[in-house]
Amino acid sequence: MAPNPRVKAAFAAMKSLGIPEDRVKPALKKLLQIYEKNWELIEEESYSVLVDAIFEYDNIKMVDEKRKSHLEEEEHEAQEQEFQCPLKRLRHRNQENEPIASSCNPTLHIGGAALIQPKQEEFHHQLVQNECNKGKMPDMPNEVSQNKGENQSEAKDKGVIFGGPSKGVCIKEANFDSGAICLPKNGLPVSNQVALTKPEDEPFTGEAPLNENLIVLVLPGKEKIAGEDRDVPTSSHLHGEDTECLKGSGIGCNDPGDRTINFGEMQDMLHKPIRENTSNVGPDKENLSVPSITTDICQESTPRIDKDVTNSCACNVENTESVQYDGTGLQGTLFPHCEAPSNVHYSLLKGDDISSGEERANISWVNEMNSVAPPSFRYTPQNLVFKDASVRFTFAQINDGGCCPSCSGDCLSSTIPCACAYANDGEFAYSIRGLVKESFLDECIALVREPKRRSHFHCQECPLERLKGHPLKTCNGHLKRKFIKECWRKCGCSKQCGNRVVQRGISCSLQVFMTSEGKGWGLRTLNDLPKGAFVCEFIGEILTNIEVNERNVNTVEGGKMYQVILDSGWDTASVMDDEALCLDATHYANIVRFINHRCNDANLIEIPVEVESPKRHYYHLALFTTRKVQAKEELTWDYGIDFEGDKLSGKAFQCLCGSKFCRNQKTSGGEDCQLEDQP
Numbered sequence: 058m059a060p061n062p063r064v065k066a067a068f069a070a071m072k073s074l075g076i077p078e079d080r081v082k083p084a085l086k087k088l089l090q091i092y093e094k095n096w097e098l099i100e101e102e103s104y105s106v107l108v109d110a111i112f113e114y115d116n117i118k119m120v121d122e123k124r125k126s127h128l129e130e131e132e133h134e135a136q137e138q139e140f141q142c143p144l145k146r147l148r149h150r151n152q153e154n155e156p157i158a159s160s161c162n163p164t165l166h167i168g169g170a171a172l173i174q175p176k177q178e179e180f181h182h183q184l185v186q187n188e189c190n191k192g193k194m195p196d197m198p199n200e201v202s203q204n205k206g207e208n209q210s211e212a213k214d215k216g217v218i219f220g221g222p223s224k225g226v227c228i229k230e231a232n233f234d235s236g237a238i239c240l241p242k243n244g245l246p247v248s249n250q251v252a253l254t255k256p257e258d259e260p261f262t263g264e265a266p267l268n269e270n271l272i273v274l275v276l277p278g279k280e281k282i283a284g285e286d287r288d289v290p291t292s293s294h295l296h297g298e299d300t301e302c303l304k305g306s307g308i309g310c311n312d313p314g315d316r317t318i319n320f321g322e323m324q325d326m327l328h329k330p331i332r333e334n335t336s337n338v339g340p341d342k343e344n345l346s347v348p349s350i351t352t353d354i355c356q357e358s359t360p361r362i363d364k365d366v367t368n369s370c371a372c373n374v375e376n377t378e379s380v381q382y383d384g385t386g387l388q389g390t391l392f393p394h395c396e397a398p399s400n401v402h403y404s405l406l407k408g409d410d411i412s413s414g415e416e417r418a419n420i421s422w423v424n425e426m427n428s429v430a431p432p433s434f435r436y437t438p439q440n441l442v443f444k445d446a447s448v449r450f451t452f453a454q455i456n457d458g459g460c461c462p463s464c465s466g467d468c469l470s471s472t473i474p475c476a477c478a479y480a481n482d483g484e485f486a487y488s489i490r491g492l493v494k495e496s497f498l499d500e501c502i503a504l505v506r507e508p509k510r511r512s513h514f515h516c517q518e519c520p521l522e523r524l525k526g527h528p529l530k531t532c533n534g535h536l537k538r539k540f541i542k543e544c545w546r547k548c549g550c551s552k553q554c555g556n557r558v559v560q561r562g563i564s565c566s567l568q569v570f571m572t573s574e575g576k577g578w579g580l581r582t583l584n585d586l587p588k589g590a591f592v593c594e595f596i597g598e599i600l601t602n603i604e605v606n607e608r609n610v611n612t613v614e615g616g617k618m619y620q621v622i623l624d625s626g627w628d629t630a631s632v633m634d635d636e637a638l639c640l641d642a643t644h645y646a647n648i649v650r651f652i653n654h655r656c657n658d659a660n661l662i663e664i665p666v667e668v669e670s671p672k673r674h675y676y677h678l679a680l681f682t683t684r685k686v687q688a689k690e691e692l693t694w695d696y697g698i699d700f701e702g703d704k705l706s707g708k709a710f711q712c713l714c715g716s717k718f719c720r721n722q723k724t725s726g727g728e729d730c731q732l733e734d735q736p
């Protein structure tokens with residue numbers, strides 16, 4: 058059989074680095090197995106994952122060899138001692154409690170506490186740690202360990218060693234065979250995410266090319282201006298003294314890190330309001346996150362920066378007068394919206410990671426269209442309760458029929474579907490590859506796009522009508538949707554179970570970019586994505602409808618739309634005012650706030666996902682691809698806007714989606730298509 062051209066290419070690439078085929082082979086084999094033959098992950102960044110894997114493999118071999126030779130040496134020494142000191146051997150056996158002065162080995166104190174030999178395990182561990190960074194590409198500095206806030210020895214204590222040319226993370230004891238390998242930048246395929254200890258604060262390692270006429274903004278942490286490095290405040294710098302961690306004691310669940318979570322305390326924290334002056338806010342991830350609830354290791358508080366952050370713009374270019382703020386009234390936001398001075402020629406604005414290290418993979422941003430930097434907002438990877446929203450839930454509410462306590466490992470590979478599949482008619486929504494199954498996805502798409510399939514439920518007392526002061530008015534109806542039910546902490550399966558996709562967060566490579574059609578910023582994928590792939594969750598602040606309404610009263614008309622109503626579960630029972638919830642991604646959000654709207658044939662669809670709360674007034678809203686999406690394609694979803702109706706309320710924008718099914722046809726130039734023609 059002709060050799061696979063990708064294998065040949067990998068060998069050739071390694072050969073150019075001076076690595077012979079016989080060293081490449083075992084590592085490549087293992088990687089292909091671990092990545093489920095996803096070559097793209099292996100090929101990206103000039104095979105950096107493969108290079109890491111080869112050196113890891115070599116390290117392990119070297120460590121094993123050293124250990125073996127150490128054992129042999131010891132054995133040999135012992136034999137020699139026995140041979141040379143027969144007397145001592147006799148005394149060992151017969152006079153164990155008597156001290157003896159031995160000329161053969163003065164440090165050996167028989168029967169006493171001073172007989173100290175390193176345990177094999179410790180020895181092995183030390184070797185792995187010492188050797189982990191050896192054998193890496195010699196010309197690459199160990200940036201990570203240099204830039205980390207925590208030093209190497211602290212990192213070691215946590216079982217983590219940072220370093221390597223591709224920001225590799227050696228996980229605990231770098232045991233290649235156990236699946237612990239250096240993580241590629243894009244993360245592993247979902248089904249292969251192994252126990253990964255993520256560094257708590259991703260270091261800033263971004264570098265950008267410079268030339269005289271080129272202003273390059275590199276966020277977060279560093280700004281490169283005309284060859285200079287300057288520190289700029291980032292969200293992680295804005296942490297204050299007020300750090301409260303979601304840790305507790307007593308009741309709750311034991312998580313794999315032996316931390317016990319007290320759900321009572323947790324709920325208190327969930328209801329702690331956000332303080333708007335972020336210059337004195339503790340790490341919001343710990344303070345206010347909802348589903349994270351049990352997942353976060355409490356981080357040490359980052360030293361507070363007393364600088365008035367409203368004075369420090371990410372575009373800290375010479376003419377600071379040109380700095381403009383977006384008028385949200387939020388102090389100390391992450392990316393002050395700003396324009397550069399007009400006398401500077403811009404060819405490119407870009408940044409390394411808009412998530413400030415909050416996501417597993419960097420999310421870069423680039424503006425090749427104009428001189429505008431990303432708008433102000435605080436990046437959060439988890440929903441935050443603003444104030445009154447009722448997202449209380451307890452373990453006791455999840456009965457055994459609502460989870461799978463007797464499962465273990467991966468529920469998807471079990472022959473009999475577990476209780477978590479019952480919610481989806483006895484079938485899991487996800488395939489073994491971590492994608493939403495085609496049949497499930499097509500059904501979800503049809504329920505939204507096909508007018509004949511679309512149906513609504515009407516709540517008895519609609520909270521939206523109540524809000525408008527018409528408590529008895531008939532509900533206008535809420536679109537019926539299919540829910541995905543994921544396994545969670547009360548389930549017996551592992552954290553790597555295939556029925557836990559959304560809760561593991563973003564794993565694809567994304568980029569925020571300035572669109573060319575005038576829609577402002579947009580989001581695109583940097584890799585091809587298959588149909589049914591999870592892209593991201595809609596993350597923002599959780600507000601009650603009443604709170605959102607109050608907020609919107611003060612919003613200038615024509616502002617951008619960043620809010621969704623979580624109404625997919627309102628059919629279950631009458632919904633109280635503090636249970637009628639919205640997500641607002643205006644001030645606190647993840648990258649969802651950059652996803653633009655497209656009428657009807659968008660390449661993303663939102664699907665409600667039940668994770669921790671069986672009461673469906675609070676759920677996660679996750680975006681999945683509706684079809685194959687090519688690298689560099691813009692990611693879009695249908696906001697479900699009624700352009701005619703919303704125009705009246707002043708909310709709608711002029712749609713520039715370009716879809717031939719555009720519902721705002723007079724302005725978009727879309728063809729005059731009937732909804733029945735939809736894809």
Ligand SMILES: C[S@@+](CC[C@H](N)C(=O)[O-])C[C@H]1O[C@@H](n2cnc3c(N)ncnc32)[C@H](O)[C@@H]1O
Pocket residue numbers: 432575576577578579616617618619649650651652653654655710711712713714
């Ligand atoms: C969630 S934001 C999306 C990101 C936004 N483009 C930005 O620059 O921040 C939604 C806003 O983007 C703009 N937008 C989204 N989709 C659009 C479209 N199809 N046509 C025109 N503007 C759009 C509208 O201003 C809308 O209120």
